[in-house]
Amino acid sequence: GENVEQHPSTLSVQEGDSAVIKCTYSDSASNYFPWYKQELGKRPQLIIDIRSNVGEKKDQRIAVTLNKTAKHFSLHITETQPEDSAVYFCAASVGSSNTGKLIFGQGTTLQVKP
Amino acid sequence: DTGVSQNPRHKITKRGQNVTFRCDPISEHNRLYWYRQTLGQGPEFLTYFQNEAQLEKSRLLSDRFSAERPKGSFSTLEIQRTEQGDSAMYLCASSPRQGNSPLHFGNGTRLTVT
Numbered sequence: 001g002e003n004v005e006q007h008p009s010t011l012s013v014q015e016g017d018s019a020v021i022k023c024t025y026s027d028s029a030s031n032y033f034p035w036y037k038q039e040l041g042k043r044p045q046l047i048i049d050i051r052s053n054v055g056e057k058k059d060q061r062i063a064v065t066l067n068k069t070a071k072h073f074s075l076h077i078t079e080t081q082p083e084d085s086a087v088y089f090c091a092a093s094v095g096s097s098n099t100g101k102l103i104f105g106q107g108t109t110l111q112v113k114p
Numbered sequence: 115d116t117g118v119s120q121n122p123r124h125k126i127t128k129r130g131q132n133v134t135f136r137c138d139p140i141s142e143h144n145r146l147y148w149y150r151q152t153l154g155q156g157p158e159f160l161t162y163f164q165n166e167a168q169l170e171k172s173r174l175l176s177d178r179f180s181a182e183r184p185k186g187s188f189s190t191l192e193i194q195r196t197e198q199g200d201s202a203m204y205l206c207a208s209s210p211r212q213g214n215s216p217l218h219f220g221n222g223t224r225l226t227v228t
Binding site: 004006031032034036042043044045046049051089091093098099100101102103104105106107 | 118145147154155156157158159162169170205209212213214215216217218219220221222
């Protein structure tokens, strides 16, 4: 079945350093890849997304890259700040029917040390 | 705030009891999704609606779970004869249009089965 693997499960960086989180997906028909940030006790919130017709997208300190051939995508956060500390989830759309259904990775707990 | 609203925020119930949760999506969104999230895991897809039609239900979902969206607006998720393994955060999300687009999540209902 459809599957999304996310690594690492935990990541600790010093403030100002970069953080990279990687995901792989199994469904070759996936064409939409969002990233969500979830702070403790709060809802997952979309931070950036990418569609299969582009290889990279950037929004200020956050960027996402996609390699459709290898079926993996990555989140890059530069100049990390303590408020970036949270759990980050990658997700991939399922199948070619564009139902909007997403399969999520297991999450990465990012800790940014001041 | 006109985001996705879920009630109640917390529910504690005894094993064997029935529980019902409610989700009010963003008003112009015609797609509604239910996800379940356990500690340290990503959200797991349960079911989704397009308007009032339930179009997909996870194979992992027990027959004790049922969801409705009678008028294509709010939705309810009922769990009958609850078990301790049902303890989780139940997240509702909505999205506005055809194709794959960001899911907007509610704050969830945290269920504890004792």
